[in-house]
Amino acid sequence: MTDTTGRVLQLLGLLQGRAMWTGPELAERLGVTTRSVRRDVERLRRLGYPVRASTGVGGGYQLGAGGKLPPLLLDPEEAVAVTVSLRLAAGGSVSGVEESALRALAKLDQVLPASLRGEVDAISQAVVAVEGVNVPVDARLLSTVARACRDRVLLYFAYRARDGAASERRVEPYRVVAMGRRWYLLAFDVGKADWRSFRLDRVEVGRVHATTFRFAPREAPDPVDYVRDSVIRSPYRYVARLRIRAPLDDIAARVPQNAGTLTDLGDGTCELETGAETLDYLAIEALWLGVDFEVLDPPELRGRVRELAARLRSAVGG
Structure with a gap:
């Protein structure tokens, strides 16, 4: 917080604490000149605070109606x-x-x-x-x-x-x-x-x-559904459908909204539609769910999963 901002906040606190202040009183409390007080008052007004000024005997500065619940000091x-x-x-x-x-x-x-x-x-x-x-x-x-x-x-x-x-x-x-x-x-x-x-x-x-x-206004699609479907389909080279052998409620928390669409198949399983740039990423994404699954589409993903399975078996000795 700058010195000026801190001083403006201090000025606001003084105006909220007493009905009327003269310019010299405020200048003494803030340790500045009366000219600086006038500038700070203008800053408060630009921020929406109703600071009133009056001249003559008994005059000074006061916070007007609506100032007790003040606007926030935000740009x-x-x-x-x-x-x-x-x-x-x-x-x-x-x-x-x-x-x-x-x-x-x-x-x-x-x-x-x-x-x-x-x-x-x-x-x-x-x-x-x-x-x-x-x-x-x-x-x-x-x-x-x-x-x-x-x-x-x-x-x-x-x-x-x-x-x-x-x-x-x-x-x-x-x-x-x-x-x-x-x-x-x-x-x-x-x-x-x-x-x-x-x-x-x-x-x-x-x-x-x-x-x-x-x-x-036109009849618009649901914004979340439309964006999610666009993200899943448009940017990716491959779009896959996987049958997940677990209830939808168990899987939903593991699949981010923009990562795929889940459909309840009604038999304790669900279908996941998702996309990726590579077949390897799709396979890893399916394994990351931590449950059994079946590749429905595309056919080349089934072949890639077989290759990865063989490699994993070889890695542990058969």
Whole structure:
């Protein structure tokens, strides 16, 4: 915390503790000049605090109505950081704190100044948190996208595909999904005339523009299901179906939302659909579940599992 920030907080505490202070009194308590006091008062006003000033005999500074439950001293980027962290916690990324995070979000809305409440409201409405992410996202980018989702305005951005191909996109943004290791935007791509998911780390931060052109809401797919299916199918060379010889409830906790889709087969087993770049990774992923399984598709995965099984048997001497 800077000296100026600490002094502003001390000034706020003084104003909350007494009905009226003169400029010289505050200057003496803070160890600064009356000119510095005036500057600090202006800082509090810019942050949304209703500090009143009066002149003449008996005049001075006082905290106006609404100042007893003060706005938080957060700049826009800090407000975004706090909100995103609480949204992730509310989505279950930190076990056992979901309800507490939701309560904290509600309280945050009550004490933020009006200038920041819009940022928090946009992110709270737009972000669907399924699991915590460990890939950073630019705060300005997240704010711009979240506001466009909330306000239902067209969004333009430069995008880099998985193969490195660059393109310009014009979309109707719907939701931001935090899933697994990534941030995704679910949007209706106007150029493709279809729904698409976009990884936010592939969006060029300096080339994102939210327009003022509003669009009529469409019937949208479930954002979590759509992003999960896109992640499982689109990026991977191989998509596998495995029959897992264990109840779905026993397996669900071991399979992250973005790693595969589980289907209950009704006989004490379940089916896992998942994807990977290599057959070896698919085989290791199945073994990692720690239960018996059967490869349904693709045929080449069955052959690769046989080869790995033979190698493992050889490693232990037959």
